[in-house]
Amino acid sequence: MSAIPIHPRATDGRSGRVSHSAFERLFRAVSLASAVLVLLVLIGILASVLSGGWPAFQAFGFWGFVSGESWNVGLERFGAWPAIAGTLMSSALAVVIGVPITIGIAIFLTQLSPPWLKGPIGSAVELLAAVPSIIYGMWGLFVFAPLVATYLQLPLNQLVEGVPIVGTVLYSAVPSGTGILTAGIILAFMIIPFVASITRDMLDQIPPVLRESAYGIGCTRWEVIRHVLVPQAGVAIIGAIMLGLGRALGETMAVTFVVGNANRLSGSILDPGSTIASRIANEFNEAADLQLNALYALGCILFLVTFAVLLVARVLVARLGAR
Amino acid sequence: MTSEAERLATPTPAVPRHSRVRPGRRVADRALSVFCIAVTLVGVAVLGWILGMLAWRGLAALSPAIFVAVTPGPGTAGGGLANAIVGSLVLTFLGIAVATPVGLLAGTFLAEYARGSKLASAVRFINDVLLSAPSILIGLFVYTLMVAPFGAYSGWAGGIALAIIAVPVVVRTTEDMLSLVPNSLREAAAALGAPPSRVVTRVTWRAAQAGILTGIILATARIAGETAPLLFTALNNNFWFSPDLVGGVSNLPVTIFQFALSPYENWQELAWAGALLITAAILLLSVTARLILRRNRAG
Numbered sequence: 059m060s061a062i063p064i065h066p067r068a069t070d071g072r073s074g075r076v077s078h079s080a081f082e083r084l085f086r087a088v089s090l091a092s093a094v095l096v097l098l099v100l101i102g103i104l105a106s107v108l109s110g111g112w113p114a115f116q117a118f119g120f121w122g123f124v125s126g127e128s129w130n131v132g133l134e135r136f137g138a139w140p141a142i143a144g145t146l147m148s149s150a151l152a153v154v155i156g157v158p159i160t161i162g163i164a165i166f167l168t169q170l171s172p173p174w175l176k177g178p179i180g181s182a183v184e185l186l187a188a189v190p191s192i193i194y195g196m197w198g199l200f201v202f203a204p205l206v207a208t209y210l211q212l213p214l215n216q217l218v219e220g221v222p223i224v225g226t227v228l229y230s231a232v233p234s235g236t237g238i239l240t241a242g243i244i245l246a247f248m249i250i251p252f253v254a255s256i257t258r259d260m261l262d263q264i265p266p267v268l269r270e271s272a273y274g275i276g277c278t279r280w281e282v283i284r285h286v287l288v289p290q291a292g293v294a295i296i297g298a299i300m301l302g303l304g305r306a307l308g309e310t311m312a313v314t315f316v317v318g319n320a321n322r323l324s325g326s327i328l329d330p331g332s333t334i335a336s337r338i339a340n341e342f343n344e345a346a347d348l349q350l351n352a353l354y355a356l357g358c359i360l361f362l363v364t365f366a367v368l369l370v371a372r373v374l375v376a377r378l379g380a381r
Numbered sequence: 382m383t384s385e386a387e388r389l390a391t392p393t394p395a396v397p398r399h400s401r402v403r404p405g406r407r408v409a410d411r412a413l414s415v416f417c418i419a420v421t422l423v424g425v426a427v428l429g430w431i432l433g434m435l436a437w438r439g440l441a442a443l444s445p446a447i448f449v450a451v452t453p454g455p456g457t458a459g460g461g462l463a464n465a466i467v468g469s470l471v472l473t474f475l476g477i478a479v480a481t482p483v484g485l486l487a488g489t490f491l492a493e494y495a496r497g498s499k500l501a502s503a504v505r506f507i508n509d510v511l512l513s514a515p516s517i518l519i520g521l522f523v524y525t526l527m528v529a530p531f532g533a534y535s536g537w538a539g540g541i542a543l544a545i546i547a548v549p550v551v552v553r554t555t556e557d558m559l560s561l562v563p564n565s566l567r568e569a570a571a572a573l574g575a576p577p578s579r580v581v582t583r584v585t586w587r588a589a590q591a592g593i594l595t596g597i598i599l600a601t602a603r604i605a606g607e608t609a610p611l612l613f614t615a616l617n618n619n620f621w622f623s624p625d626l627v628g629g630v631s632n633l634p635v636t637i638f639q640f641a642l643s644p645y646e647n648w649q650e651l652a653w654a655g656a657l658l659i660t661a662a663i664l665l666l667s668v669t670a671r672l673i674l675r676r677n678r679a680g
Contacts, residue, residue: 078576085578089490092483093504096552099545100507103518106525162420170417179421181671186428188667190606192634193660196641196652197431247427254424278410301513308515310609311638335517335609342521342613357521368510 107361110354117348123355129321129337136352138359140323144238144331145360148313149306151242151327156250157299163250164257165283180258187251195315198244203235203316206243211235211328230328236318238331244312249302256298256375260291297374304368308360310335334360432660439657442650447658452619452636458647462636462655464621468536469605469633469659471626472615475540476547476604481597483544484551488593491552492559493581505556511549519545520610528614536626539615546607547600554596558589591677595670602666606659608634633659 114136115123126137167180211233218225230237264287272282288295318330319340332340334356342353446461453460487504495501519542527538562585570584571577586593611617616629617636633655640652 082576082578085581086490086494089486089494092486093490093495093500095483096487096504096508096511096548099522099548100511100514102526103514103522106522107518110521110525158416159420159423162417163424165413166417166421170414171421179425182425182428184671185664185667186424188602188663189428189431189660190608190634190663192606192608192637193431193435193656196637196656197434199641201430201434250424278406280409280413281406283413304513308513308517310515310517311634314638315642335515338517338521339609339612342524343616354521357518360515361518364513364515365510368513372506372509 104361107354107358111351111356111358114348114351114355115358117351123352124359127323129352131349134348136349136355138334138352138356140321141332141334141337141356142359143323144241144317145307145333145335145363147238147327147331148241148245148317148333149303151239152245152249152306153299153303155243156246156253156302159246160250160253160257160299160302161295163254164261167254167258168261169279169283169287180255183251183254185251186247187255191248191309191312192315194244194248195312198240198312198316199236202244203240205235206237206240207233207235210239214328226325227327229326231324231326232318232330233328234318234330236316236330237326237328238317239327241313241317241331241333242327244316245306245309248309248312249306252305253298253302256301257291257295260294260298261287264290293374297371297376300367300371300374304364304371307364307367308335310339314339435653435657435660438653442654443657444654447651447654451621452631452640452651453647454619455643456645460647460651462633462651462658464619464631465617465633465636465655466658468615468622468631472536472539472543472611472630472632473601473605475536476543477597477601479540479544480547480551480600480604484548484596484600485555485593487548488552488555488559489581489586491556493577493585496560508549508552511545512553515609516546516607517609517612520613523610524613533627534614534616534629536615536622536630539611539630539632542610542614543604543607546610547604550600550603551593551596554599555589555593558592558596559585561592562588591673595674598666598670598673602663602670605663605666606634608638611635612638 117123118126118136123136124138124142126135127139128135128137129140130136163183167176167183171179211230214228215230215233218228268286268290269282272286277285313333314336317332317336319332319336320330321332324331338353338357338360341349345353444461446459447463448461448466449463450459450461451464452462487508491501491505495504523538523542523545527541528534566584566588567580570580575583611632611634615632615635617631617639618629619631622628622630637652637655637659640648640655643649
């Protein structure tokens with residue numbers, strides 16, 4: 059696909075009307091400016107978190123800030139590690155829980171579903187993606203968290219109490235239902251529709267003739283998926299999953315509702331914690347001085363991590379699109 | 382093409398029941414189907430559960446007062462969401478009013494003027510990254526840009542924060558839709574002597590109209606429920622905002638956030654009512670967008 063060359067100079071000589079070509083130049087310039095604005099926004103975001111966070115990085119050193127474990131407003135000592143660990147843990151749990159479900163839905167939609175069911179289920183998945191994150195947060199806090207407390211935390215506590223390692227990771231000191239695992243599950247539900255619809259599109263792009271020849275030599279559905287579809291779309295699916303991971307890392311409102319907002323890092327995934335985004339959301343408006351800088355610095359770390367993940371994801375997704 | 386038709390007629394090319402397929406292969410095949418159907422049911426069930434819960438708690442809390450009365454102060458009985466609803470409408474409108482021209486022109490630049498250029502691929506890539514960028518960082522950015530320097534929260538800052546979230550959506554759909562317009566249309570217009578700007582505004586924009594409109598509606602749906610970028614920009618409060626939008630502007634998402642986490646029962650009820658209103662509006666917008674797109678494709 060190549061565009062016909064559109065260039066202001068092409069009309070300049072022929073029409074010869076000055077006002078006319080001035081408008082051409084203006085229209086092109088305004089379009090260009092709008093496109094450049096998109097670039098500037100990203101640079102502006104980076105500049106604002108970097109300049110805002112600079113004093114905190116200076117006070118504690120970059121690694122000192124990243125690995126610091128205490129977050130004490132009174133003593134003005136700020137370390138990012140509990141929030142970073144909470145962010146990584148909840149997002150990792152979201153991916154671990156969400157990916158099998160996502161791939162299952164995508165396979166159902168592209169390979170198994172009878173045609174009359176494809177439309178409704180596809181729309182349902184897309185509607186799930188349109189539900190705002192604050193709604194997931196409310197649902198998580200008022201409906202899901204009590205279930206986690208009653209049916210997961212309390213029985214698990216009795217089961218694992220005193221057991222080494224498992225007794226630490228799965229024991230909840232505060233069985234309130236909120237915590238890193240609950241946040242991970244809610245995040246999983248939030249990224250499922252998003253990743254599933256990309257994965258479905260990727261699977262739909264694979265030429266049907268490949269699939270049909272595999273069925274033709276007697277492959278079962280499992281074998282077709284395992285040996286034809288996965289090798290074809292695997293890289294792009296990993297890219298889609300990383301896009302979901304990028305979303306999960308930066309998700310704010312739903313997590314703030316259900317993560318429990320504890321400042322200390324617990325050894326258990328069932329205990330309350332905090333993420334970078336939830337801490338910024340909770341503290342930014344009341345923060346001043348070094349605490350404000352520390353929150354900006356947290357934002358800076360979040361920017362670097364999500365940007366890196368999204369960068370790799372886009373490269374992986376684009377690779378299939380180019381083929 | 383016959384194979385395609387056959388595939389549609391027999392949707393599941395399963396293993397024939399009495400074939401001599403090794404049992405292991407058949408079990409793997411069956412397990413796959415069961416798993417996929419089960420997780421799809423889980424996905425649909427969660428959607429139903431969330432919407433059902435919203436309808437149940439939201440409808441119970443819905444009353445005419447919601448649309449008339451102002452959000453109540455702490456410990457005050459009754460109250461409504463009128464200021465938050467109007468505030469949200471204003472902020473969303475501001476956001477989309479800024480995002481539409483910028484996104485439309487940037488998408489036009491990518492599709493019409495700079496196809497294949499280095500700058501275009503850089504912008505396209507950054508735009509895709511911004512599509513999934515954490516919205517709280519956009520809040521921080523706009524706070525630094527528009528709130529800290531003036532020392533006052535404002536609806537303008539909130540509108541710009543929402544615009545920054547909406548722009549990538551508009552850019553992406555505009556570019557995609559413009560690339561679908563056949564080149565012969567552009568060539569025909571150019572051959573008639575139309576200058577580039579006229580080719581764009583009178584021919585390609587018009588041909589891609591429905592798709593571009595869909596993008597704008599989807600962007601509106603996206604920003605209508607955004608909460609994180611408003612926390613530090615538009616803020617929120619319990620009274621009517623001033624017409625110049627300086628100072629906090631009450632809005633539904635932040636009100637829902639604060640009220641849902643509060644200990645007051647009437648606040649929590651209002652949060653559910655607000656959640657129902659906002660979700661209904663957003664789902665209505667995205668269904669509308671899909672209908673426009675589908676009708677256009679069919680026609």
